[in-house]
Amino acid sequence: MRLQLLFGFTLALALLTSCSDRPSPIDEANADGVLLLGNGEEPNTLDPHVAATVAEAHILYALFEGLVSPDPENPQSIAPGVATRWEFDESANRYVFHLRADALWSDGSPVTAADFVSSVKRALDPEFGAPYPEIFFDLKNARAYLSGELDDFESVGIEAIADRQLEITLGRPAPHFLQKLKHFAWLPVPVRVLEERDSLSRGSNPWAVEGAIISNGPFVLDSWVRNSIIETSRSKTYWDAENVTPQGVHFYPYENAELEYRAFQSRQLHVTDKIPVAALDAPLAPPAIKKSDPFLATSYLLANTDSPKLANPRFRQALARAIDKRSLARDVNRSGNPATSFTPDALGDYAPPLAESYDPNAARTLLRQAFPSGQDIPELNFIVSNIPASRAVAEALQAMWKETLGIEVTVTNMEAKTLFASLNEGDFELSYLTWSADYEDPSAFLDMWNSRNRPNRARWSNPDYNALLERASLEQEPSERLNLLAEAESILLAQSPIIPLIWKTKDYYIDASVANWPPAPIDMRSYKRVQLKTNP
Amino acid sequence: MLSFILNRLLQAIPTVWAIITITFFLVMTAPGDPFSAEREMREETRQQLAAHYGLDKPLLVQYGLYLKNLATFDLGLSFKQEGRRINDIIVESFPVSLELGLLAMTVALLVGVPAGILAASRKNTVLDYAPMSTAMVGICMPTFVIGPILGLVFGVWLGWFNVAGWFSWEDRVLPAVTLGLAYAAYIARLTRAGMLETLGLDYIRTAKAKGLPEKTIVFKHALRGGIMPVVSYLGPAMAGMISGSFVVETVFQVPGLGRHFIDGALNRDYFMILGTTIFYATLIVGANLLVDLVHTALDPKLRKA
Numbered sequence: 001m002r003l004q005l006l007f008g009f010t011l012a013l014a015l016l017t018s019c020s021d022r023p024s025p026i027d028e029a030n031a032d033g034v035l036l037l038g039n040g041e042e043p044n045t046l047d048p049h050v051a052a053t054v055a056e057a058h059i060l061y062a063l064f065e066g067l068v069s070p071d072p073e074n075p076q077s078i079a080p081g082v083a084t085r086w087e088f089d090e091s092a093n094r095y096v097f098h099l100r101a102d103a104l105w106s107d108g109s110p111v112t113a114a115d116f117v118s119s120v121k122r123a124l125d126p127e128f129g130a131p132y133p134e135i136f137f138d139l140k141n142a143r144a145y146l147s148g149e150l151d152d153f154e155s156v157g158i159e160a161i162a163d164r165q166l167e168i169t170l171g172r173p174a175p176h177f178l179q180k181l182k183h184f185a186w187l188p189v190p191v192r193v194l195e196e197r198d199s200l201s202r203g204s205n206p207w208a209v210e211g212a213i214i215s216n217g218p219f220v221l222d223s224w225v226r227n228s229i230i231e232t233s234r235s236k237t238y239w240d241a242e243n244v245t246p247q248g249v250h251f252y253p254y255e256n257a258e259l260e261y262r263a264f265q266s267r268q269l270h271v272t273d274k275i276p277v278a279a280l281d282a283p284l285a286p287p288a289i290k291k292s293d294p295f296l297a298t299s300y301l302l303a304n305t306d307s308p309k310l311a312n313p314r315f316r317q318a319l320a321r322a323i324d325k326r327s328l329a330r331d332v333n334r335s336g337n338p339a340t341s342f343t344p345d346a347l348g349d350y351a352p353p354l355a356e357s358y359d360p361n362a363a364r365t366l367l368r369q370a371f372p373s374g375q376d377i378p379e380l381n382f383i384v385s386n387i388p389a390s391r392a393v394a395e396a397l398q399a400m401w402k403e404t405l406g407i408e409v410t411v412t413n414m415e416a417k418t419l420f421a422s423l424n425e426g427d428f429e430l431s432y433l434t435w436s437a438d439y440e441d442p443s444a445f446l447d448m449w450n451s452r453n454r455p456n457r458a459r460w461s462n463p464d465y466n467a468l469l470e471r472a473s474l475e476q477e478p479s480e481r482l483n484l485l486a487e488a489e490s491i492l493l494a495q496s497p498i499i500p501l502i503w504k505t506k507d508y509y510i511d512a513s514v515a516n517w518p519p520a521p522i523d524m525r526s527y528k529r530v531q532l533k534t535n536p
Numbered sequence: 537m538l539s540f541i542l543n544r545l546l547q548a549i550p551t552v553w554a555i556i557t558i559t560f561f562l563v564m565t566a567p568g569d570p571f572s573a574e575r576e577m578r579e580e581t582r583q584q585l586a587a588h589y590g591l592d593k594p595l596l597v598q599y600g601l602y603l604k605n606l607a608t609f610d611l612g613l614s615f616k617q618e619g620r621r622i623n624d625i626i627v628e629s630f631p632v633s634l635e636l637g638l639l640a641m642t643v644a645l646l647v648g649v650p651a652g653i654l655a656a657s658r659k660n661t662v663l664d665y666a667p668m669s670t671a672m673v674g675i676c677m678p679t680f681v682i683g684p685i686l687g688l689v690f691g692v693w694l695g696w697f698n699v700a701g702w703f704s705w706e707d708r709v710l711p712a713v714t715l716g717l718a719y720a721a722y723i724a725r726l727t728r729a730g731m732l733e734t735l736g737l738d739y740i741r742t743a744k745a746k747g748l749p750e751k752t753i754v755f756k757h758a759l760r761g762g763i764m765p766v767v768s769y770l771g772p773a774m775a776g777m778i779s780g781s782f783v784v785e786t787v788f789q790v791p792g793l794g795r796h797f798i799d800g801a802l803n804r805d806y807f808m809i810l811g812t813t814i815f816y817a818t819l820i821v822g823a824n825l826l827v828d829l830v831h832t833a834l835d836p837k838l839r840k841a
Contacts, residue, residue, distance in 0.1 A: 022695055042799070044616050052575065129581040129588075203588050206619035226617070226629065228702060228791035252789070254700065258684065259789060262699040265692045417568030417804050424572060433574065457576070 024267035030513050030532045033247035038260045038508075040273040042227055042253040046208035048187035049123045052131040054436070054523055055253065055273075057184045062232050062249050062527055063215040064187035067097050067116065067166070068178060072529035075520035076440055078178050082111055082188070082216070083166070090476075093173065094157075099164040103216065104237040105190055111216050113160035118191035121153050122200065129202055132185040134447075135438065140171035175478045176441035182524065183439055190214045218244045218528040227253060244528040245516075261509075264288065270514050270532070275507045277389055280334050287512030293519035294346045297436035297504040298339055298445070301397070305497050306459035307429050309378040316496035317356070318366035319430075322404040323397060324358045329502045332396040333389065339500035342435075343445040343489060346503075346521060350442045350482045353490035355500060360404045367405050379408040382430040383422055386413040393501070394432055423457050431457075434504065437522050442485045443472070449492055460497035537832075544828060548821045555817040556606070556810070560599055563809050570615035570804045589615065591806075602810070611814070612807035616799065622811035625796055630815075632702065633792035636715065636784065637777040639708055643716025644723050644773070649766065651720070652727020656735060656762070657754050667724060674721030683714040683787035700789035711788040715781055719773050723766055731762035771827040779816045 029036050043056040048064055051057060061070070069081035083097040103111040120139070123130040126148050136142045140157030144150040157169030170177060180186075193214050194200045199207035207213060210224045218240065219232035233248035235241060252269065254260035257276035264272050265288075275290070284290055303310045303319070310316060325338035341352035356362070371377050384394040394411045401407045409430070414422065422428050437444035447453060450469045451461035468488035475481040492498070510517060515531040569591075571582050586592045590601060605612060611622035651667040658664050674682075687710060691699030701707050734740065735758050743753050782794025793812060800808030 024695070025698065045618050047618075050618060052573070126580070127584065129584040131575075131577065131581065133578070202585070203613065203619050225791055226625070227785075227795045228789065252700075254789065256786060259687075259700055259787065262684070262687050262692055263701075263789075266695065266699045268698055268700060416802065417566075417572055419568075420572035420574070421568040424576070454576075454578070 026267040026270060026511055026513065029250075029270070030534045033245070033532055035246045035249045035514070035527060035530055035532065036268065036270045037249060037251050038254045038263070038269045038272040038274075039230075039251040040253065041255050043230070045206075046213065046221065046224075047206075048184050048189060049119070049128070049130045050202055051184060055251075057524055059230055059232075059251055060184045060187055061524055062217060062219040063213070063221060064184075064189075064217040065103075065238075066181060066184075066186045066188065067099075068181050070182055070520065070524055070526050072518075072526040073516070074518055075522075075525045078182060079526070082116075093170045095168045095170075095177070096161070097166040097168065099166065100239055101164060102239040104239065105214050105216050106220050106235055106237050107190075107193070107214050108237055109190075110163075111188065112163050113166040114163075115188045115191065116166050117158050117160050119188045120156070120158050120186075122189065122191055122194075123185060124153075124156065127201070130185065132183070132438070135180055135183050135185045138170050138172060138174040138177050138180065140169045142171070172473050173476045173481075174473075175481060176439065176443065179439045179441055184524070188216060190216075218526070219246075219249055222248070229253075240528065245531050246527055249527050264509050264511075267511070269509075270511045271517065272509045275335075275509060277334065280507075284509070289510050289512055291506070291508050291510055291519075292335070293506040293508075294344075294521055295436070295504045295506040295523070296344055296346060296440065296444070296521045297434055298342055298344060298500050299333070299336070299393070299432065299434045299502040299504060300339070300342060301499040301501055302423075302431045302433055302458055303497055303499070304426055304429050304431075304457075304459055306426055309380060309429055312370045313495050314366050314370035316499070317494075318363045318370060318405060319401060319407075320363075320496050320499040321356055321359050321366065322363035322401055323499065323501065324400060325501055326358070328393060328396055332392050333502055335507050336502040336504045339503045341489060342492060342498060342500040343442045344503045347440060347442055349479065351486060352442070353486055353493060355493040363404055367407075377407060379410065380429040381412060382409050382432075383412045383414055383419055383428045384432045385416055385419050390432055397432075426459060432501075433457075436504070440522060442482065442489070443469075446485055446488055446492070449497070456497075458497035460495070462491060462495060465491045465495075540832065541829065544825055548825055551821055552814070552817055556603070556814055557599075559810055559813045560602060561595075563804075563806050564595055564598070566804065568804050570806060572804075589613065602807075606814070611811035614805055614808050616803045616805045616808065622807050625808070626793060626811065626815055629791060629793040629796055632790060633778055633781055633785070633794055635708070636711055636781050636790060636792060637774060639712035640715035640719065640777050640781075640784075641770075641774060643712050644719035644777075646720075647716065648720035648723025649727050649763070651724040652766075653731055653754065653759065653762075655724065655728045656731030657750070659732065664728075668728065671721035671724045674717050675725075677718075679714050679718055679783045680787055682717060683710070683784060686710050686714055687788070702788075702790045707788075711784050711790050714787070715777060715784045719777065723769065723773075726765045726769055727762065730765040731758055734758045734761040737761070768827070768831075771823050775820045775823045779820065 025036065039058055040055040041053065043053065043059060045051055045056065046059060046063065048060050051060055065081045067081055067083040068078045071077045071079040082099050082103045084100045086095055086097045088095050099113055105111055120136060122128060124133055124136055124142055124146050126146055133146050141150055141155045145153060145156050157171060159167045161167045194207055197205055197207055199205040210221060213221050218235055218238050220235045222231040222233050224230050230251040231248065234244050238244065254263060257274050260272050261276050261279050263269050303316050305311060329336050329338045340354045343350065343352045345352055382394055382398065384390045391413055398409045398411050401409055423431060435445065446469060449456055449460060450466050452466050465488050468484050472481050472484035475484060506523060513533045515533060516529050571577050571585055590598060614620045614622055614625060617625065655664040655667050687699040690696050690710060697706050697710050740753060740758055743757050781792060782798050784790065785792045785794040796808060797812040800812055
């Protein structure tokens with residue numbers, strides 16, 4: 001009886017919804033042509049050379065424009081940005097970019113080739129400490145300049161040969177160079193203004209803030225209220241201003257997925273950043289649409305190969321083959337697809353090798369081979385972040401290993417910073433993490449395990465793997481390069497310092513009034529052709 | 537009186553100093569650092585940043601420097617909001633928390649006091665049990681439960697308010713009610729207890745015997761005495777509302793200081809944690825000092841103690 005009353009009450013309330021004639025924020029925004037986006041978290045900075053998070057990148061692509069930009073209709077491909085066209089001289093491994101004459105900063109001054117040179121110089125300055133210097137390593141001598149081996153920036157392969165002509169010389173073949181060029185670390189900053197304001201170094205006078213920022217993109221920053229909103233509006237100085245459809249983009253830093261979901265339900269947002277796990281199966285009333293786009297991110301199990309317990313590859317393989325990834329993706333994570341390789345299969349021509357599939361018998365055999373006496377099978381410490389979704393996956397894995405292999409695994413939940421400290425100090429045996437690509441190329445997944453570049457958290461080092469990656473980086477022929485990368489990845493999968501588990505999808509809600517919002521596999525997009533319909 | 541004030545001020549200083557010192561060493565020895573993240577930072581970059589913020593110095597030196605800066609009211613730089621001063625962040629976000637606290641206090645008093653009076657004057661009837669059991673529920677239900685429910689009902693279903701944000705006056709309603717209700721419940725119980733005690737006193741019986749109307753007895757004679765427990769509760773309640781509003785701020789996306797406090801701790805933003813803790817500590821110590829002074833002014837007996 002009480003339940004019926006409650007139900008009746010709920011129904012009555014739901015009916016009342018239609019009685020409310022208050023225009024929703026979306027209705028008002030559609031009339032004004034302003035796009036309202038849920039943006040995951042509060043950005044730390046809007047300086048492209050300091051930015052490191054996806055939430056920051058979302059805003060940077062509204063405020064700035066690089067030499068090339070993500071194609072507004074298809075973010076995976078490349079559209080001209082400040083550069084209208086470019087030539088590539090294969091024999092010299094050299095690009096010449098021709099900059100458009102009408103590209104302007106928001107203060108009205110022209111964007112020149114010299115701006116790009118001084119921007120790269122700032123980001124590569126060893127004193128500066130940019131989070132993404134690797135993105136420039138294809139440039140001749142870039143790595144040496146960053147490490148301090150070369151003092152003279154002139155020796156780095158970037159030069160303004162005219163006001164509007166930029167020459168970039170690569171130090172190695174890089175068929176994916178233009179994809180990397182889309183990355184936000186390549187966005188230009190007005191260095192000359194920064195010098196005047198003493199804002200050149202990190203942590204000095206912030207320049208990328210309300211009222212002070214000078215940018216060159218389709219939108220300009222109007223206001224930034226921390227933990228509340230970032231408002232941008234169409235730039236008057238942008239070369240393509242008349243074809244920029246939204247009048248502005250507002251970014252809301254909803255960290256809490258449930259709150260973002262409520263905001264979307266009450267029509268305060270056009271597009272959400274995520275979907276809370278609890279709402280994955282909830283029915284949606286139009287005009288809300290649920291999306292699940294391909295996404296270049298893989299959740300994986302990380303094994304500490306330095307730990308004597310996990311030094312034996314057979315033991316790691318046994319762990320891998322005891323995991324039912326299909327069930328993990330479908331029933332536990334309830335989003336994404338079972339991962340058969342670390343590199344997702346959504347990467348154009350690259351054909352990733354297949355990891356050995358789920359096979360409890362094979363897993364038990366491998367375990368017996370690793371521990372012939374059947375004795376001394378160690379207990380493992382599995383550290384995960386205290387996010388409910390990660391905990392659920394860890395506990396499911398714990399149960400699978402217990403059932404198939406009879407192994408005891410202790411799951412320890414940790415708050416993020418404690419987890420990263422343990423990972424960096426090697427104080428763990430297993431962990432569960434997600435890696436998302438910075439650019440659309442398999443090397444964005446494979447380079448991180450090359451122990452010659454820098455140590456990885458698996459503490460794994462394999463000379464064959466490293467050698468194959470080096471060969472791939474010198475290979476001119478694109479298809480041969482991909483073959484070498486695939487060969488390297490099969491070593492990674494066989495040795496199992498990491499075990500790929502789930503290929504992520506980008507799950508979000510979008511209001512039906514939004515048109516021209518194509519999938520963006522690395523979550524970097526241009527907003528300039530997004531359309532808002534007043535009567536969807 | 538002056539010596540009393542000076543005496544209390546001198547007592548407040550070591551309290552704040554102890555809070556600063558304990559927080560400093562707890563924060564600095566917590567696992568993790570401001571720079572660790574999912575994506576590993578290059579070791580060189582980490583060292584540069586640590587040097588920039590003086591984290592490469594011995595802990596005691598850092599402590600000394602921090603105290604030195606503090607003497608000039610400089611709370612240092614935020615790690616997360618790179619280049620921003622903690623002072624500026626507090627100046628920007630504290631007014632929001634203060635506004636939320638004041639609005640919530642208004643809600644708490646407007647709801648709690650009448651409910652308590654009603655319950656006391658209709659003791660052991662439905663009009664007593666109903667508000668008092670509601671108050672019990674209000675005390676037991678945390679704001680992170682009430683907040684989303686209010687958001688769902690009045691934002692999503694009824695569409696009367698936005699469920700998130702702090703832009704128009706309508707946006708103040710749900711956060712203020714959520715935060716206010718928890719305190720309203722407690723105030724209602726305090727009012728009821730105070731009123732019941734007063735209503736049982738001789739002078740009230742006299743008033744009744746004289747045939748005064750009930751309204752006059754309750755509001756003119758009983759309320760003055762009955763409200764006293766609420767008055768002494770207001771100080772700590774206000775401090776609690778201002779410093780404890782971070783849950784409500786998170787539930788409704790209110791850009792107040794509480795959010796920075798929590799984010800500071802989660803991000804190991806050392807100076808943010810220290811700055812907000814010191815600010816809150818000073819606020820609470822100051823509020824208590826003020827309450828003590830008011831009490832002393834009202835009750836001369838305390839001055840001798």
